[in-house]
Amino acid sequence: MASPRPAHDPRQVSAAPTLPRAKPAGARDFDVRDLYAGPAAAPAASGEPVALDEKFRQAYFWVVNHAVITPYYDIEYNEDGRPPRAFTFGGAGTEVRLPTAMSYSSFVLLPILTFALRKRALFIGGPGRGKTASAVLMGLLAGDDLRTVRRGIQHGQPQMTVADLLGNPLPKALMQSDSADDIKIAWRRWISMRVKIVDEYNRIPTRTQSALLTLLADGYAEVLGQTIESPESAWFLTANDDMGGGTYQVIEALRDRIDIVIKALNFNPRFLSDLLTRVEDGVRPEKFVPPEIIFTPEELDRAYAEILKVAIPRAVRRRLEFFAAQFDFCDLAAREIEYKSKDTIHLAGKTLSQVCADDCGRDKVKCLCSQTENGLSVRSLMTLLAFAKGLAWFRGQPEVTLADVRQVVPWILHEKLTQNPTSPFFDQTGAGVYRVDRIGWLRQAFDAACEEFVRLDLDRSDPVVAMDEAFDRGLEGVPEQEVRKRLADIEMHLTQLAKATKLYAHVQADVLKLKYYHQRYSNYLRWLTARPT
Amino acid sequence: MADRPADLSPPLRDWLAARRADLNARFRAAARLRPALDPAAVLALCRDLLAPLAADPHPQLPALLDALYDLILLHAGRGTLGPVSTAPPLGVLFREAFPALRPHLLARPRALPADLSNATENLGRRGAAFAQTLPALGGVLTNPDDLLDAGAVLAWRLGEARLRGAALAAAARLPAAAVLVALGLPAWPPATAPLLVAALAADGWRSPAAVFTPATLDELAGSPPAARLDALRIAVASPADGPAGDWRPAGRVGDFRGFNGDFDAPPVLLDAGESTGRHRFWVRAGQDTYRVDADALGWVCRRDPDAAFPVLSPHATPVAPRTAGSALKKALGLARPPRPNAAVPPGAASALVGPDFLAYTRPDSFRVRVVTPPRSPL
Numbered sequence: 001m002a003s004p005r006p007a008h009d010p011r012q013v014s015a016a017p018t019l020p021r022a023k024p025a026g027a028r029d030f031d032v033r034d035l036y037a038g039p040a041a042a043p044a045a046s047g048e049p050v051a052l053d054e055k056f057r058q059a060y061f062w063v064v065n066h067a068v069i070t071p072y073y074d075i076e077y078n079e080d081g082r083p084p085r086a087f088t089f090g091g092a093g094t095e096v097r098l099p100t101a102m103s104y105s106s107f108v109l110l111p112i113l114t115f116a117l118r119k120r121a122l123f124i125g126g127p128g129r130g131k132t133a134s135a136v137l138m139g140l141l142a143g144d145d146l147r148t149v150r151r152g153i154q155h156g157q158p159q160m161t162v163a164d165l166l167g168n169p170l171p172k173a174l175m176q177s178d179s180a181d182d183i184k185i186a187w188r189r190w191i192s193m194r195v196k197i198v199d200e201y202n203r204i205p206t207r208t209q210s211a212l213l214t215l216l217a218d219g220y221a222e223v224l225g226q227t228i229e230s231p232e233s234a235w236f237l238t239a240n241d242d243m244g245g246g247t248y249q250v251i252e253a254l255r256d257r258i259d260i261v262i263k264a265l266n267f268n269p270r271f272l273s274d275l276l277t278r279v280e281d282g283v284r285p286e287k288f289v290p291p292e293i294i295f296t297p298e299e300l301d302r303a304y305a306e307i308l309k310v311a312i313p314r315a316v317r318r319r320l321e322f323f324a325a326q327f328d329f330c331d332l333a334a335r336e337i338e339y340k341s342k343d344t345i346h347l348a349g350k351t352l353s354q355v356c357a358d359d360c361g362r363d364k365v366k367c368l369c370s371q372t373e374n375g376l377s378v379r380s381l382m383t384l385l386a387f388a389k390g391l392a393w394f395r396g397q398p399e400v401t402l403a404d405v406r407q408v409v410p411w412i413l414h415e416k417l418t419q420n421p422t423s424p425f426f427d428q429t430g431a432g433v434y435r436v437d438r439i440g441w442l443r444q445a446f447d448a449a450c451e452e453f454v455r456l457d458l459d460r461s462d463p464v465v466a467m468d469e470a471f472d473r474g475l476e477g478v479p480e481q482e483v484r485k486r487l488a489d490i491e492m493h494l495t496q497l498a499k500a501t502k503l504y505a506h507v508q509a510d511v512l513k514l515k516y517y518h519q520r521y522s523n524y525l526r527w528l529t530a531r532p533t
Numbered sequence: 534m535a536d537r538p539a540d541l542s543p544p545l546r547d548w549l550a551a552r553r554a555d556l557n558a559r560f561r562a563a564a565r566l567r568p569a570l571d572p573a574a575v576l577a578l579c580r581d582l583l584a585p586l587a588a589d590p591h592p593q594l595p596a597l598l599d600a601l602y603d604l605i606l607l608h609a610g611r612g613t614l615g616p617v618s619t620a621p622p623l624g625v626l627f628r629e630a631f632p633a634l635r636p637h638l639l640a641r642p643r644a645l646p647a648d649l650s651n652a653t654e655n656l657g658r659r660g661a662a663f664a665q666t667l668p669a670l671g672g673v674l675t676n677p678d679d680l681l682d683a684g685a686v687l688a689w690r691l692g693e694a695r696l697r698g699a700a701l702a703a704a705a706r707l708p709a710a711a712v713l714v715a716l717g718l719p720a721w722p723p724a725t726a727p728l729l730v731a732a733l734a735a736d737g738w739r740s741p742a743a744v745f746t747p748a749t750l751d752e753l754a755g756s757p758p759a760a761r762l763d764a765l766r767i768a769v770a771s772p773a774d775g776p777a778g779d780w781r782p783a784g785r786v787g788d789f790r791g792f793n794g795d796f797d798a799p800p801v802l803l804d805a806g807e808s809t810g811r812h813r814f815w816v817r818a819g820q821d822t823y824r825v826d827a828d829a830l831g832w833v834c835r836r837d838p839d840a841a842f843p844v845l846s847p848h849a850t851p852v853a854p855r856t857a858g859s860a861l862k863k864a865l866g867l868a869r870p871p872r873p874n875a876a877v878p879p880g881a882a883s884a885l886v887g888p889d890f891l892a893y894t895r896p897d898s899f900r901v902r903v904v905t906p907p908r909s910p911l
Contacts, residue, residue, distance in 0.1 A: 032703070035656075035688055036648035036652050038650070040646075281562070
């Protein structure tokens with residue numbers, strides 16, 4: 001049980017449960033715990049361990065309530081059947097919604113999810129917006145003391161060498177070594193920390209960035225042939241420039257390894273009184289991180305394992321598949337269906353905007369494929385799945401919902417999808433803002449894909465789903481007659497598709513999968529009929 | 534907390550000096566939440582309440598003082614502790630119990646003061662008795678977990694009937710001296726403790742003080758042979774017996790809202806099936822449904838809007854609910870076929886009839902009456 005603290009006390013932790021649920025009929029009996037519960041204590045302390053998702057929620061609420069002044073609740077959830085009340089303002093027609101379910105501030109929630117998922121986040125935003133401070137808080141949640149966390153921050157600067165970043169050979173060992181194997185390296189302490197912070201990573205020289213990439217991507221560092229492995233860690237990088245520009249161009253491979261982007265928003269001056277209080281009281285929240293919300297390495301491992309167990313139902317997965325299929329496809333990129341990819345265009349040294357200028361018979365305002373220069377990488381999709389699971393777990397849900405996916409999509413794809421600014425989509429009235437508002441753009445793209453999915457009634461009538469289920473049951477023991485029937489079904493469905501629709505992006509994904517199934521069944525049939533009886 | 538009076542003990546003075554900025558910041562944070570928080574009152578409370586605990590140094594003393602300081606801010610801000618306290622039980626807890634419980638508090642400095650403060654508040658008007666008894670419990674126990682368990686037994690004895698099951702389970706684990714202190718019988722010999730627990734588990738409608746005669750107590754104060762103890766154990770756990778005409782009122786439960794009760798209309802008993810028993814009833818009074826936990830030590834009535842049970846007619850075939858201690862009786866080979874039930878009094882509005890108890894209500898009364906077979910002290 002936490003010691004009693006006033007609500008404004010910076011060490012006060014929200015009482016569990018932070019996500020109260022409706023009391024079931026026949027609620028549990030009053031017991032000894034209830035005798036000792038009350039205003040002077042939070043229930044976390046009575047020796048009964050708090051569930052890890054609850055502990056993460058407590059950490060979130062502590063950061064929101066005491067550490068970071070962030071009035072932005074931009075990750076909105078609504079209860080089923082209770083749409084938000086909306087208000088539309090004049091000017092650009094801004095709509096403000098009042099969510100009906102617990103909603104969250106992305107600037108706090110996303111770092112916490114990154115911390116739980118051991119991913120790599122990039123804070124972007126102007127100076128003084130709390131990017132480094134938020135990263136420091138994550139370091140403290142991992143159990144390091146403030147001094148260690150601060151000393152572990154790597155401050156990007158133009159003179160930063162690989163040795164500055166990773167460590168130096170011990171001079172004595174260097175002088176006395178007969179071979180490279182004998183050289184001892186004084187590794188930098190931050191390499192072994194669970195939370196790694198690289199401030200202004202876009203000011204690190206290119207060569208040092210490569211060394212950073214090895215550590216960030218592969219989990220080890222190398223100096224003079226000696227290596228050290230890093231534990232599973234969460235990474236927090238900061239950059240003042242949204243586009244990753246800075247003193248040095250960030251190498252593409254390093255940018256590609258960043259899993260999620262977190263926007264540091266401006267300070268709302270209506271909260272100046274809170275700031276004044278901090279100035280007057282000398283409040284430094286990072287000095288008061290309550291022990292109740294500090295995670296041990298074992299807890300972090302357990303939390304990660306729990307997150308991975310959260311299920312993603314097929315219906316949600318299908319929406320994500322449909323959405324992801326939209327971007328890589330370009331009908332004009334190649335003759336063969338397999339190569340109708342934006343990669344083909346880039347490998348030819350061209351851009352989508354050059355190719356897309358030709359007519360392909362599609363509505364380029366409506367088709368999402370015209371809006372991006374590239375498609376989604378496997379890494380992006382894996383990150384999307386992980387964060388969707390993480391968000392559902394954080395919200396105490398047994399499985400991922402469509403709303404969870406919708407909320408994480410913009411932050412994951414922020415740096416992954418490159419806009420094609422010449423797409424006619426952006427020329428529509430009111431859509432020009434999406435050229436600068438990437439979060440809004442990606443969110444509307446996901447919504448548009450979902451609307452199209454519903455319009456096509458794919459939730460209820462998707463023949464490929466039945467074929468997936470049949471194939472997932474395995475080929476072993478499937479009789480020849482059944483295989484021939486399935487092959488005929490595939491061919492019939494391809495015939496229907498070819499007659500009924502153009503080769504849209506999602507259709508291409510379906511066709512390629514049907515072709516794949518056709519091959520697998522054909523090979524199996526060949527083996528079945530050729531084997532000696 | 535800005536001053537540092539010279540008469541403070543060195544440990545307290547050191548703590549104040551070391552934590553001055555933090556304590557001041559916490560005071561300001563609390564004052565923003567509760568603008569009525571008076572710095573002079575907090576300072577006086579700190580002198581008054583912290584000094585007795587800070588006489589000697591201890592590694593955990595700063596943590597304990599931290600926790601107590603937060604409690605002082607909380608209660609002073611709410612007006613529940615101070616020179617003009619609206620909750621004297623907390624004054625008893627801080628001024629009498631905490632100094633006596635210092636070793637326990639130092640063993641668990643962050644949680645234990647808060648737990649005891651909550652329990653004292655949760656027990657309402659019985660909180661003062663709870664706080665007054667804690668030092669005696671602390672004196673016979675050595676660890677904070679046992680103190681909390683014994684506190685549950687004490688709370689049950691003071692009338693928190695919802696803790697009956699948990700308290701009986703805790704009492705079975707606790708040292709005999711602690712059980713007897715918690716049950717208000719500190720002078721009884723230790724050998725009586727397990728017998729008392731068995732007796733109260735078998736029948737909650739008897740007072741602990743009425744379980745044994747003075748002669749039996751004298752006998753138990755010596756070293757009675759094991760066979761005698763076994764015989765007493767079987768006797769205390771035996772069901773009460775007697776003709777229906779001899780059954781006597783064991784308790785009156787609930788009351789009119791105007792007299793510190795809960796009901797604004799005469800209650801009627803509800804048929805809650807297996808959930809109900811000798812010590813738990815559901816009643817409807819007016820439009821509201823309540824769950825009532827009760828035994829000889831007291832009763833607790835709580836609104837239960839989720840309960841939707843039919844009224845128990847006094848003329849319907851009675852449900853024979855599971856009685857407390859039935860498992861124990863069965864283990865001891867005392868299970869017996871149901872006997873004829875006591876007659877429901879004429880004019881009853883509702884009735885719950887079991888083999889060894891009768892609960893009924895009347896249309897002109899705000900109480901549930903419980904009648905049980907007679908039982909004499911052993």
